[in-house]
Amino acid sequence: AQSVTQPDIHITVSEGASLELRCNYSYGATPYLFWYVQSPGQGLQLLLKYFSGDTLVQGIKGFEAEFKRSQSSFNLRKPSVHWSDAAEYFCAVGAFTGTASKLTFGTGTRLQVTL
Amino acid sequence: DAGITQSPRYKITETGRQVTLMCHQTWSHSYMFWYRQDLGHGLRLIYYSAAADITDKGEVPDGYVVSRSKTENFPLTLESATRSQTSVYFCASSGTSGGEDTQYFGPGTRLTVL
Numbered sequence: 001a002q003s004v005t006q007p008d009i010h011i012t013v014s015e016g017a018s019l020e021l022r023c024n025y026s027y028g029a030t031p032y033l034f035w036y037v038q039s040p041g042q043g044l045q046l047l048l049k050y051f052s053g054d055t056l057v058q059g060i061k062g063f064e065a066e067f068k069r070s071q072s073s074f075n076l077r078k079p080s081v082h083w084s085d086a087a088e089y090f091c092a093v094g095a096f097t098g099t100a101s102k103l104t105f106g107t108g109t110r111l112q113v114t115l
Numbered sequence: 116d117a118g119i120t121q122s123p124r125y126k127i128t129e130t131g132r133q134v135t136l137m138c139h140q141t142w143s144h145s146y147m148f149w150y151r152q153d154l155g156h157g158l159r160l161i162y163y164s165a166a167a168d169i170t171d172k173g174e175v176p177d178g179y180v181v182s183r184s185k186t187e188n189f190p191l192t193l194e195s196a197t198r199s200q201t202s203v204y205f206c207a208s209s210g211t212s213g214g215e216d217t218q219y220f221g222p223g224t225r226l227t228v229l
Contacts, residue, residue, distance in 0.1 A: 004157075034217075042222060043220035043221050043222045044220040045220075046219075049217065094216075099165045099169070100163050100164075101209065102163065102173065103158075105157040105159075107156060108157050
C-alpha cells in the first residue's frame with residue numbers, strides 16, 4: 001500500500017525567504033504525486049501535480065516541486081514566500097485501484113510566515 | 116459555477132443520533148469521495164463512488180453509510196454518531212479514474228458529536 005510522509009509538522013519562515021516543504025512517498029509503481037494547500041476554514045486547492053515527463057513541475061502561486069525517484073521525494077519549493085502563503089500544505093500520492101484513483105495524504109505541514 | 120458544495124457547513128449532534136452530510140457537484144464528475152480530516156492523520160478516505168449506484172469502502176469506513184442514486188449527489192450518513200466521529204469531513208470529485216486526475220474538494224463540514 002502507498003504512503004506519504006511529511007516530516008515537518010510546522011515550519012516558520014520570514015516573508016521574502018525561500019521555502020522548501022519535504023515529502024517522501026512509498027509506492028510500488030510510477031507514482032502520481034500532488035501538492036494541495038488548505039487555508040484556514042477552507043477546502044483543499046491543488047497547487048501542482050506530477051504524473052510523467054519533466055521532473056520539475058510548475059504550479060500556481062509561484063510554487064514548484066521536483067520529483068526525485070531515487071530519493072522517493074517530491075519536495076515543494078517557492079523562492080520568495082508571501083504572507084498570504086501561510087496555510088497547511090498536503091502532499092498526496094494517487095493510485096488506481098481498479099475502480100477509482102484514490103489519494104493517500106501525508107499528515108500535512110503548517111506554514112507560518114513572519115513579517 | 117457552483118462546483119462542489121457541502122451542507123451543512125457546521126453541525127453539532129449528540130451520541131447515538133443519525134446525521135447525514137450532503138455533497139453536491141455540478142460538473143457531472145463520475146467519481147466522488149468522502150474524507151475525514153483529523154489532527155495528526157491528514158485526510159483519510161472513508162468511501163468513494165465510481166458512478167451512480169457504485170460505491171466502495173476506503174480506509175476508515177466503519178460507522179458510515181453512503182449512497183449515490185444520482186451522479187451529482189453523494190450523501191454520507193453516520194447511522195449512530197459517536198464522539199470519535201467528531202471531525203471535519205470533505206467531499207471531493209474527479210472526472211476520470213486516471214491516477215493523475217485531479218480531485219476537487221468541497222469546503223468541508225465541521226461535525227461535533229457531544
